[in-house]
Amino acid sequence: YKIAVLPGDGIGPEVMAEAIKVLQVVADKFQFQLTLTEALVGGAALDATGVPLPPDTLALCKASDAILFGSVGGPKWTGLAPDMQPERGSLLPLRKTFDLFCNMRPGQIYPAFADLSPLHPRVSSKGMDVLCIRELTGGIYFGEKGRSGDTAFDTQRYSVAEVTRIAEVAFQAAQKRGKKVTSIDKANVLQTSILWRETVEQVAKNYPDVTLEHMYIDNAAMQLIRSPQQFDVMLCDNLFGDILSDEIAAIAGSLGLLPSASLNGSGFGLYEPAGGSAPDIAGQGIANPIAQILSAALMLRYSFGEEAAAQAIERAVQQCLEQHIVTRDIDPKSTYGTAAVGAAIVATLQ
């Protein structure tokens, strides 16, 4: 398997180093071959080449079977035009080029770490285990937009085909989980939401074992805080998914543990931690590598079909969590750093 490794900025390179060690161990153990090739992205690429996604990097991604992405951005590169911004200028073209229409972001309140959640114990003790499925290549992100004189506009556009393919992913995911899909829209205001809702109902007919529920985005933003345990799979368009997946991450309270996958229809994917480049703690060896390592596990599962290896990584992470081998973001009293947590996961795997 050929992997384009794009560490990026801030803590990206540090946590990526641990993910690579983990990948090499499972490749040995489960007997598959990995070719890992690094390239520049984000601020690092801006500094070296003047653009956040250089042609060489894009070419490498095209020649690979998956992208393992770190994180990008930092105070050094603020105030640039949108297309030049480290995050936006790299992620949006990658999503569009590879038709990565499906973003999956799990968010859990781990019982043993419920106290990480900023929610009240009476709420967080009931747990949360949400999978946010976000449409990633359509909607208002990519519709016609412009400025003329004193007015600007953006267009949100969705087709039945676009909604169908993301809805199918959501229902299939729900079948393997809690068997419930909550589809998010604003069908009392938006025409795209009415189409969204109708299409999701059509798709639901093929999944009679899954319960479908519709919820307005404003109510969903509220319900996630009041009783997050009511959700299983949340199905969102691009903009609503952007907002709710970050709200879910905040509720989980453990950004450093949350991976994400962005997939197309042929198994190609971009895998990245849900958190950012955290420039404030970069270079200190204290960043949490787990979200990056779990992102690598998702890559093994979704792009390479190496389910056993993916599960082995997830189990090893789980064991380290149980033994409280964690960085300071998870337990302020902990003395483990990035490399120590990575090494513990590697040791558990061996």
Next chain:
Amino acid sequence: YKIAVLPGDGIGPEVMAEAIKVLQVVADKFQFQLTLTEALVGGAALDATGVPLPPDTLALCKASDAILFGSVGGPKWTGLAPDMQPERGSLLPLRKTFDLFCNMRPGQIYPAFADLSPLHPRVSSKGMDVLCIRELTGGIYFGEKGRSGDTAFDTQRYSVAEVTRIAEVAFQAAQKRGKKVTSIDKANVLQTSILWRETVEQVAKNYPDVTLEHMYIDNAAMQLIRSPQQFDVMLCDNLFGDILSDEIAAIAGSLGLLPSASLNGSGFGLYEPAGGSAPDIAGQGIANPIAQILSAALMLRYSFGEEAAAQAIERAVQQCLEQHIVTRDIDPKSTYGTAAVGAAIVATLQ
């Protein structure tokens, strides 16, 4: 002052009855005249006339100086076309007809009731006192939209003039409060957000005593949960304000205490509680009348300039809260009902 009273559905009529008693007492005490005229809206209007906002109701509103709105909707009226839905079909035309471009929704964590908040005490004990200022007559709510075959679209449009007028309200409000405006956008993706951000920066120049900060909507959804005490005035477009104001209400945890005001440029306004019609508890005499009563206070302040009367109501409410004269949503052990809380506020005023 002529007031169009639109109680609506569910708990609307019960809580409105208490607000009216309070209004009559302060009118006596502060020596002004109120003419209160009731009309149908929402589901009640649908049942009686077939539409959620009958022409008679609209005519009454036009002949009045302000609208005191209850709450609308319920299970009886679901599944209707958007224009016929009780809430959407009444609120959107009222906003547009009266150019109610400015929605103000305060959200507090009251120190004495911090435990109402679903946030962890380590967060909620720091308090929250946010005023969400939402643009209410533009954006994707009212832009061109449609459906053709298998595709639907919505357009978000904003002009410099539209952003300027709402930004000015936000900065003026901030001057009287914490002197900070956090403007919410998605300027890394949306052209309307770039215009929004530029325009807000222009307006900010006239308010050098107010600190301006920009925040992406996804980050704001996260930050509100992680540290709501960082915010003072949040300035949002129509869609982002819809989402964040409900998130703020959830964080406050006390929907029954939260009023809102929707204003135009000439002092006309629509005042309504932030919560819904709560059909599950309607008719039981247990609904919290405070949000409706505080909405009436906002009406006295913003539409009639009766600041002393508004403050008197707010103080009376505060005293009842301090004496724990509250309904069960605020204190499950309380035995006070809707009328008892209303009566206590009236007694305090007298």
